[in-house]
Amino acid sequence: MSVKERDPLSGHETTGHEWNGITELNTRVPRAVWFFIAVTHIWALVYWVLMPAWPLVTTYTKGLLGYDDRERIKQQVLTADAEQAEWTRALATLPAEEIRQDAVLMARVEQTAPALYGDSCAACHGSDAAGGPGFPSLVDGAWLWGGDAGTIMETLRVGINAPHPESRWAQMLAFGETGILTRPQIRTVVDYVQSLSGLDTEAAPDRLAEGETIFAENCASCHGENAKGIQELGAPNLTDDFWIYGGDDASMFTTINLGRQGWMPAWEDRLTVAERMALTLYIQDLGAEQGE
């Protein structure tokens, strides 16, 4: 062991060792370090006494404050609910028309609905609610089940073809796959349906007539004699120019060949009645805005 030296610069003693040229000073631990140790340790001690902290074999110290995260979040939820109770109860109980008359309630709707729509609905119906292949537009005024608030509320509550005991149920049959219609027959009825909304103007009249017969025999029961749809069955109007799955030959052939059964989730367990009402009013308004 070598003799301890002093560092000329700081005046501190070294420990007397050297490792490949590295030496160490034996400087005292600065006062500030002790201070911070004291502060942090005392804080920790206090925290341990007040809060759940140390495990014992089958239980743990609960802390003097009796604080519990789960109890806290429960209270937070209840408090928030209570604070909002006035307007949420109004939304949940009043008829839509009355809510619309009330500027205060509508302000609540305008604040609540967009983020809710963004987190729950936009994934399918699009952020502008204009839908997309397989997901209907909510702003085109063409409703499968109906666009009044009561109907929309029910659709939101139980969903369509969703795993909810009371779900709305609607199915477009697979006419091709089940052998009810042959492929040429399907192509014929496609032409006919396209002619209804002015999509196909080229088909020969006798072909259209044949299509009309096929339609009357197979389709009218759901889509109606005039093909304008039957909302009680959720069967869409085929004479307008709004298509969920597309009005081109291929999409329509697939629709009739393989059938369709869109799945709209049920929101009863995820969204409160007030939230569903806010969404209903919101999409109605979106539709009204874009309808103009």
Add this chain to the structure above:
Amino acid sequence: MFRTLLKPFTRFFEFHAKTHYRAERHSMALSVGIILAAGVGGFIEIAPLFTIDDTVEADPDMRLYTPLEQAGRDIYIREGCYACHSQMIRTLQDDVDRYGPYSLAVESKYDHPMLWGSKRTGPDLARVGEKYSDDWQVRHLVDPRALVPESVMPQYAFLLDTALETDSLPGRLAALRAVGVPYTDDQIGSAASDALGQALPDTERADGVLDRYGDETNVRIFDGRSDRLTEMDALVAYLQILGGLTDLPTKTQPARGEE
């Protein structure tokens, strides 16, 4: 006063420094010291989680993952979905408001490993089951930006074309039983058939799934094609059961909107 308060600490430290000066000449003494100092904390924090009863809530009705769902879970791990998605709703108000009741310990009781995650590049998935349709899930995985233009999620179209490998499922379930998931011999033995059955609703195999895993089990064609059991079937079956293994969270937490 401060100084008297610190006395015992500094004394202890002086003693420690002196002992240290001697001990640091012995590599084994150092090693033992390190192991001891580093051993305490881990032991005190981990061991009691096995012995304190109310760490994990009791739920006798907790459902098991079916073989198809477990296969989907393995794909979820394989693709690294956990790098972007958490499966842990915290006891915080905004978490609860956005994603639903906070997650309970029991919900991941059969999760070997847990997939709580550490980053939400995408939303939490703990309760995503049944939030969307199978069709949406499939199309979203095939091309997320077709449905959500702002999304940064990768596309996983190949899952739709990759047949699910089912031969290893009995082995997987058996390994899970070895670490504590209560699969029966019957469930392990029929794992491959059950995986197929869960995605072929109109077959006898499907009845077997319902017998072994309960009537609540989702038996559907998840990926929209009935000709083939694909990895997409498995992954979507898994996503659709997330949050659905037990209804304890909704039963024990106050429902919002009911004051």
Add this chain to the structure above:
Amino acid sequence: MMNRLTTGERQAAMVLSGMVALAGFAMAIVGRGDPMGVHGWITLIFAGVLFFLVGNVLYGPEPTEDRSASYYDDPTKVGILLSLFWAVVGMGMGVWVAAQLAWPELRFDAAWSSFGRIRPVHTSGVIFGFGGNALIATSFHIMQRTSRARLAGHISPWFVLLGFNLFCIIAASGYLMGVTQSKEYAEPEWYADIWLVIVWVVYFVLYIRTLARRNEPHIYVANWYYLAFILVVAVLHIVNNLAVPASFGAAKSYSAFSGVQDAMTQWWYGHNAVAFFLTAGFLGMLYYFLPKRAERPIYSYRLSILSFWGIVFFYIWAGSHHLHYTAIPQWVQTLGMTFSVMLLVPSWASAGNALMTLNGAWHKVRDDATLRFMMVAAVFYGLSTFEGSFMAIRPVNSLSHYTDWTVGHVHAGAMGWVALITFGSIYAVVPVLWRKETMYSWKLVEWHFWLALAGTVIYVFAMWNSGITQGLMWRTYTESGSLAYSFTDTLVAMHPYYIARMIGGALFFAGAVIGAFNVVMTIRSAGHQAPQLDYPTGSEANEPAVPAAE
């Protein structure tokens, strides 16, 4: 290089690599049709190449000089080069990962290139490939110098270094094939885990045996840290990776623990991977290269004791700060939070000790980019540990958790501290190892320094902004008490920050490439042959034979 091995040692090396090759072949057979089989072939090729490399010179000339009189630096040299190789791979991957978050279409239409698969290639590439190789290499260098003894063995250092790299290759290639246990920083599957245990035990034995040979009475602080790194990582690795394979022929296993217990074990591991891999080991580096380069004594031996034991004891408790407000019992969260705050003291004590050591050498910091790397590293170490302790406080964590704030914190530590101290150390050690007077170009070192600093600052600021913005948006309520923003709204807000992060990362990456180039050119440049500037081994003399200067 081989001529420093005896024929007996070469034979032993052949037997060892032959055995590993055989094991690889067995894996390839039982794991055929599974990624495990591919890993078998990779192992077979890796060990096979070694087998023939050694076999080629099996009967070459024997070493002539007295080997114990000098240090054994060949493994260190290879380790430094491997570390730089992995730096380029890992950071290049990081830039790609960052780019995918800004422009998700920036990938190939193939499964292996998706975010979830390449992200762990980045994290393991930089932590284990770059960091791990640098740790192994510098530990070999430092333990010899501070013990004044040659490594205790000629085969085991190679086994440790190359075995570890085999582990890294299996890990990275596995992720691309979808092989992962999903446990962050412990993703590789069961067979890779077992292999790492073997490598690590050999590492520990080698370390202890070399220390036992030392010609210095005391063990230097740097070695305490390396020792803690080796020992605790072994314990963490073994416990967290306990799992039951689904089959012995497939790369799939299930963790022994589930749910709450699994989460606690994982983050006990994950946090202490930070503590003992990304902190303890690199503090060892700092403790050697900083005083050496500054030519100043360590500021305080007593502070070293305090911070060392503080770090070893307090870090272990802090893991549960990764689980605040989750389903883990609250008492564990309390412990995690309080210990994280107490941990700040020893952390800052070691950062302070390093900076105070520079007193009297600040002019060198100004002039010498190598020393500046180390100084800035110590500052970032202080900054990220402060940030970490702050984020460990529950209410703060309720905002930061799950957001990019964590990612910002990670990279303040990983780029600012881990990578900068490593580059500084590499610039200090390369001329010594290859007996050159200086690096090939000091200007390039300067360039690297500024690129790295700019890159880190841009990256970290971008992530602070994005993380805090996102955290706040998630919890913003309207007057009505409903959430104000949907998740998609936050995605839109993140986009500019993701681009900024990618740019910062690209700068940092460019610096690393320049560094690798500079090192290679230094080795290749004829330059002046500098004398060996180390103290000799074996001598009991206290007086240095040549003055210590590097």
